[in-house]
Amino acid sequence: MTAFHLYMAQRLSALVMAPFVLVHLGVMIYAIQGGLTAAEILGRTQGSLFWFLFYGMFVIAVALHAALGLRVILAEWAGLRGGVLNGVSTAIGLGLLGLGAHAVWAVTAGGGA
Amino acid sequence: MLVYLNRNTGSTAPERWKAKVTQRETITVTVQRGSAATGQQAQEFQVPAYESQTVLDVVSWIQQNTDPTLTYRFACRVGMCGSCAMMVNGVPRWTCRTHVKKVLKDQRIDIAPLRNLPVLKDLAVDMDPFFDKWVAAEGRHHPTAGREEPIPAINPEAQNRQVASAGIECINCSICYAACDTVANDPDYLGPAALQRAWTLYNDAKDADRSAILDAVSGKGGCHSCHSMGSCTTYCPNGLDPLSAIAGLKRATTRRFFGGGA
Ligand code: SF4
Numbered sequence: 001m002t003a004f005h006l007y008m009a010q011r012l013s014a015l016v017m018a019p020f021v022l023v024h025l026g027v028m029i030y031a032i033q034g035g036l037t038a039a040e041i042l043g044r045t046q047g048s049l050f051w052f053l054f055y056g057m058f059v060i061a062v063a064l065h066a067a068l069g070l071r072v073i074l075a076e077w078a079g080l081r082g083g084v085l086n087g088v089s090t091a092i093g094l095g096l097l098g099l100g101a102h103a104v105w106a107v108t109a110g111g112g113a
Numbered sequence: 114m115l116v117y118l119n120r121n122t123g124s125t126a127p128e129r130w131k132a133k134v135t136q137r138e139t140i141t142v143t144v145q146r147g148s149a150a151t152g153q154q155a156q157e158f159q160v161p162a163y164e165s166q167t168v169l170d171v172v173s174w175i176q177q178n179t180d181p182t183l184t185y186r187f188a189c190r191v192g193m194c195g196s197c198a199m200m201v202n203g204v205p206r207w208t209c210r211t212h213v214k215k216v217l218k219d220q221r222i223d224i225a226p227l228r229n230l231p232v233l234k235d236l237a238v239d240m241d242p243f244f245d246k247w248v249a250a251e252g253r254h255h256p257t258a259g260r261e262e263p264i265p266a267i268n269p270e271a272q273n274r275q276v277a278s279a280g281i282e283c284i285n286c287s288i289c290y291a292a293c294d295t296v297a298n299d300p301d302y303l304g305p306a307a308l309q310r311a312w313t314l315y316n317d318a319k320d321a322d323r324s325a326i327l328d329a330v331s332g333k334g335g336c337h338s339c340h341s342m343g344s345c346t347t348y349c350p351n352g353l354d355p356l357s358a359i360a361g362l363k364r365a366t367t368r369r370f371f372g373g374g375a
Pocket residue numbers: 292293294295296304305338339340341342343344345346355356359
């Protein structure tokens with residue numbers, strides 16, 4: 001992994017995230033017209049392979065993008081270097097991935113389908 | 114006759130001249146003194162103000178009239194050699210071409226050694242890290258032909274040549290390097306001048322190893338560390354644009370990643 005590969009991973013994850021963010025916001029605005037309950041949301045998302053893949057990929061891209069961005073900040077502002085820098089940013093990435101995956105699983109697994 | 118006149122006016126010609134000198138306005142100049150070993154401390158000097166005067170003139174006046182031990186660097190005094198750069202009121206400038214009037218605030222100027230480089234003594238910094246990074250950025254010529262072969266003609270209108278020409282008037286003053294916050298926060302970062310040099314060579318028809326250049330700027334502290342905030346371009350006294358040169362390197366490395374060739 002060179003500095004360039006990390007740079008590319010961050011740019012590409014941003015590229016992946018852009019349409020996800022737009023669809024995510026668009027669907028939210030569309031879905032809340034006329035009120036919305038948790039049960040209604042779960043009714044649409046549970047058992048949906050589409051929403052599982054959509055938010056699954058979204059979460060992977062977010063975890064990568066945020067961890068790489070924070071890695072630069074930790075290096076330049078907190079002076080972390082080498083193994084410590086890699087360790088902390090990997091932990092942040094895995095943490096975000098874990099939290100995100102947990103949420104995705106909670107809203108898309110089980111139910112109908 | 115002269116003596117009589119002087120008695121009348123109560124002043125001799127040299128005294129009148131002296132009075133003029135003491136009446137001359139002065140500027141208060143703070144200079145950072147000391148080496149890395151001693152640490153730096155500000156020292157204040159009163160320097161006579163002249164109508165036309167550069168910051169380098171002020172520093173030289175102190176060295177010649179008040180303290181001969183003041184250490185600083187200059188050579189050409191006309192903005193060509195790049196050796197006189199210092200921090201003036203917190204901003205990196207070429208002191209030989211910075212008029213005092215332009216930077217004077219409340220009749221004061223603060224002068225300090227260039228930022229982001231180790232201080233040797235007073236206003237002289239160690240330029241080695243700056244030049245070492247030129248080498249690390251592969252800022253050296255990779256010849257396309259030997260000395261026996263004919264020199265190929267270069268078309269000055271060619272697009273690549275124009276891009277290269279935009280960056281070759283660099284005088285190695287390190288002002289952009291001092292202005293760059295990424296250099297300040299990341300000791301590995303190659304910095305704007307070295308990367309701009311790499312970009313001019315990359316666009317030079319007479320350079321034979323574009324891949325080596327892209328490799329050199331893709332590692333730790335390479336062009337991808339640049340945050341594109343543009344302090345380099347803002348402060349370059351020669352009006353060069355390292356920010357765009359670095360953006361060019363980022364594009365070239367990305368193109369190569371997607372199989373576009375070096
Ligand atoms: S644009 Fe890049 S090189 Fe220029 S000052 Fe900013 S970080 Fe440094």
